[in-house]
Amino acid sequence: MIRHLFKLMWNRKRGNFLMIVEIFFSFLVLFGVSTLLLYFYTNATKPLGFKYDHVWVLQTYSHDMPDAEIRVRTGELVKQLRNLPQIEHAALAGPNGPYTRSSSNTELTHGNLQLISNVITVQDNAFKDVMGIEMVSGRWFTDQDAFSNRMPIVITKDVEEAFFPGESGIGKTVMRGDRERTIIGVITAFKPTGEMDDLTSSYFERTALEDTASRAMNTIYLKIKPGTNPQFEEEVLEMASNIGTGWTLDLQQVPDMRRSYLKEILTPMIIFAIVCAFLILNVALGLFGVLWHNINKRRSEIGLRRALGASASSVYKQFIGEIMVLATFGLIVGCFFAVQFPLLGIIQEVPSETFVKAILTSVLLIYTLVIICALYPSKQAAAIHPAIALHED
Structure with a gap:
C-alpha cells in the first residue's frame, strides 16, 4: 500500500511539488514560532527571584558634582526617604536592578571553572527586604560585614551548582580577578532582565557608600506601602531635587517597567504568530482545494476501484495516505534545515532541547493540519457510487 502511494505521488510529481513546497515553508514558520514560544514559556516558568509589587526605582544623575559630595x-x-511613613524600606544599590535594562558582567573563577556573572552592588542590608529576596541557604549581609576582610558575597543557586555541584557553597571562596570572595549566602535566583529571559548567573557584593570610588551607586530602590497615593511620587521627587540640587532624576514604578518590558518582548512575537496563522490558514485552504479538485478529476478512477471491489474505507484511507505522503516529503526537507540549529549551535542562547521540542511540535501540527484538511474530501471520495461515477465518465 505504501509503495503504491509513493508511485501515485511520483506519477503526479509536478502537481504535488507545489503542495510539498507549501508544507515545507509552513513547517519552517511553525518551527520558528514554536521555538520562540517554547523558549519564552520555559524561561517564564523558572523562578524570578524577587518581587516587583509596590517597588519604585529612583535613579539620580549628576555631571558636575564631585564624587565625595555626591x-x-x-x-x-x-x-530621609527611610523616615517617610509611606516607605517600608529604601536601599541604595547599583543601576543594574530589575527591569532597568542595565547589566554589569564580570568573571568569577573557581579552580579551572569560569562563569560570567552579573554583579549587583548593594550598600547595606535593605535591598533584600525591598525586593523580597528569599534565601536558600546561608544569610544575607549584616552590619558586621562592613568590617569583614573576607569580601562576602551572596550568589544565586545556579552559580553554586556550577562551581560546587552536589554540595553547599557556603563558606567556600571564588575569585574575581585576583581578589578572593567568600560565599555567605545562596538565593533562589535573580533575573534582572525579566522573566522572559533565561536565568542570569548573578551575585551580590556589599559596598559601603563611603568606599564607593565612582558614581556606580546612583539607584535607590523603594518599597512602598500598599495604598499609597500616586501623588507621593511628586513628594519623593521634590525631596530628591532639594537634596541633590542640579541632579537629573528618574522615578519609575517597577510594575510599569515590567509592563514595558513585556510589551517589547511580546509584541513582535504576537505579530509573528498572527502572520504564521494567516500563512497556515492559506496553506490549509490550498490543500483542501487541491484535494477536492483531485477527487473530481479522479471520479472515474474511484468508481472503477469501487466496481472492482474496493471498499469505501480503503478509498478513504488512500486519499488520507496520499496527503500524508506529501506532508512527509515536505517535513523531511524541513527537518533537515531545522536540525542544523541545535547541531551547529546557531542560536546559543536557546537550548538544544527547545529546538528538538519545537521540531516535534511543528511536525505534529503539520500532520494534524493535513489530516483535518483531507478528512472531508476523502469522505466525499469514499461516498462516490461506482455506477454513477462510471456512467458520468
Whole structure:
C-alpha cells in the first residue's frame, strides 16, 4: 500500500511539488514560532527571584558634582526617604536592578571553572527586604560585614551548582580577578532582565557608600506601602531635587517597567504568530482545494476501484495516505534545515532541547493540519457510487 502511494505521488510529481513546497515553508514558520514560544514559556516558568509589587526605582544623575559630595548627598537622601511613613524600606544599590535594562558582567573563577556573572552592588542590608529576596541557604549581609576582610558575597543557586555541584557553597571562596570572595549566602535566583529571559548567573557584593570610588551607586530602590497615593511620587521627587540640587532624576514604578518590558518582548512575537496563522490558514485552504479538485478529476478512477471491489474505507484511507505522503516529503526537507540549529549551535542562547521540542511540535501540527484538511474530501471520495461515477465518465 505504501509503495503504491509513493508511485501515485511520483506519477503526479509536478502537481504535488507545489503542495510539498507549501508544507515545507509552513513547517519552517511553525518551527520558528514554536521555538520562540517554547523558549519564552520555559524561561517564564523558572523562578524570578524577587518581587516587583509596590517597588519604585529612583535613579539620580549628576555631571558636575564631585564624587565625595555626591556620596554625602545620596546618603542623606536615603536617610530621609527611610523616615517617610509611606516607605517600608529604601536601599541604595547599583543601576543594574530589575527591569532597568542595565547589566554589569564580570568573571568569577573557581579552580579551572569560569562563569560570567552579573554583579549587583548593594550598600547595606535593605535591598533584600525591598525586593523580597528569599534565601536558600546561608544569610544575607549584616552590619558586621562592613568590617569583614573576607569580601562576602551572596550568589544565586545556579552559580553554586556550577562551581560546587552536589554540595553547599557556603563558606567556600571564588575569585574575581585576583581578589578572593567568600560565599555567605545562596538565593533562589535573580533575573534582572525579566522573566522572559533565561536565568542570569548573578551575585551580590556589599559596598559601603563611603568606599564607593565612582558614581556606580546612583539607584535607590523603594518599597512602598500598599495604598499609597500616586501623588507621593511628586513628594519623593521634590525631596530628591532639594537634596541633590542640579541632579537629573528618574522615578519609575517597577510594575510599569515590567509592563514595558513585556510589551517589547511580546509584541513582535504576537505579530509573528498572527502572520504564521494567516500563512497556515492559506496553506490549509490550498490543500483542501487541491484535494477536492483531485477527487473530481479522479471520479472515474474511484468508481472503477469501487466496481472492482474496493471498499469505501480503503478509498478513504488512500486519499488520507496520499496527503500524508506529501506532508512527509515536505517535513523531511524541513527537518533537515531545522536540525542544523541545535547541531551547529546557531542560536546559543536557546537550548538544544527547545529546538528538538519545537521540531516535534511543528511536525505534529503539520500532520494534524493535513489530516483535518483531507478528512472531508476523502469522505466525499469514499461516498462516490461506482455506477454513477462510471456512467458520468
